[in-house]
Amino acid sequence: MTRGIPGTKIIKLEVKKEVVWALLIGLTVGGLIAILAIRLPVLLEKKSIPVKNVKQEMQTPTMTLIPKNEFNITSPIDNSILDNKKVEISGTSEPLIPIVLESSSDFNIIESDQNGTFSETISLEEGANEIFITSVDSSGNTQSSKLLLFYTQEKL
C-alpha cells in the first residue's frame, strides 16, 4: 500500500506505448530537420568554391633574385621631408666593404654585412641636406649615391 501526504490525492498517469513512440519519432525527425536547416548554408558554401581560386593556391611562388653587387639606397627616398634630426640610411652593396656616409655636418663609416646590406643613422641640419653615400671596394673603386633630404623643426 502506498502512503501519501495526508490530505492529498495521488493521481496516476497512464501513458500508452504508442504515444511515447510517437513523441520520440516526432522529436527525432524534427531535430534532424533542424540540424539540416543549420548545416545547409555551410554545405552549400563549401561546394561553391570557385575553381580559379584553387588553381591560384596551387601556383608555385616566384623568386626574385637581387644582384649581389648592386649598390643601392633603399631608404629614405630622395627629396624626403623629415621632422627628425636623425635619419637612418639603409641600402645594399657588395658584402663586407666600407660604406662612407657624409653630410656637410656629419659623417660615418660602417661596413656592409655578409648579405651586403647596411644601415646607419646620420644627423641632419635644418633646411636642405645633401647626403653622400659611397661604397669602397677592396681595390679602392668607389660607387656613390646622393640623397637630398629636407629637415625642419617647424610644423608644416
Add this chain to the structure above:
Amino acid sequence: MKKIILIIIIALTFVYPVSAKDATISGSISPTSASLELIDKLKQIEIFKDKIATKVSQKRDADKKAYYGIVEKIADNKIDLKAADGSKKLSFEEDTIFYSLSNNSKKEIKSSALTPGILISAFGYLNDNKETLLAKYIYLHDEKPSRIIGKIADLNKTDFTITVKAKEGDQTIDIEKLTKTSLFEKGRALSKVGFTRFKLGDLAFILGLKNEKQANRYSAQRIIIFEMKNLTPTVNAEITK
C-alpha cells in the same frame, strides 16, 4: 492512430522553430537585433569617416614639398629658383617665415634679406595646378661646401697642400689649421691624424670650400683618408657639388 499523427505534428512544431531560429538570422525584428544593426551602422560611419580623413591627409602629404636651389629672380613675392633638377617656382606671403642658417645658428629674418644668388631651401605646399610652391618657411643657407673623392697624387709638405686625382681632373686641396683629418683603416676605429700620415695613393674623401681666386682649388674643412695598400691605379674618383 489520429492521436499519434497529432502528437507527431505537435512535436515537429515545437522542435523545428526553436532550432531554425538559431540557424538563420530571424526576419522578425527584436529589440536586440535592432540595436545591433544600429551599432553596426555607427561602426560603418566611423570607418567611413576614418577613410575620408586618411584620404585628405594623404592628399595633403602628396602636396607637401620642399625645394632647394639658388634664387634667380624675385618679383611680387614670387621666386624663380635654380635647382639641381631644373627651374622651380615658388611664392611667399606675409605669414611666410624666413630664417637665416649661418655658422650653425638659426635666426628669424625679414623677407628683404632674400636676394638673387642666395642659396635657399623652402618648405610648403604646392598650389592647385601643382606648379608653384606656396612657401611656409624659407631658410637662407650659407654656401655649401663641395665634396671631392680621389687618390692622393701629390703631397706638398711646405704649403700643406695635397693634389687629388678626381674624376674632373686634378684638384688642389689646402689643409687649414681648422681642417679635421681622420684615418680609416679596415678593422680599426677611425683615428684623428696629422698631415704627416697622408701617403701617396691613399683614397681621400674631402669636404671643402671653393677658392674664389683659383679654379680647381679648395680649402678643406674635413678629410677622411682611406689607407689601402693595394690600390689599383685606376680609381673611380669623382667630384660632386
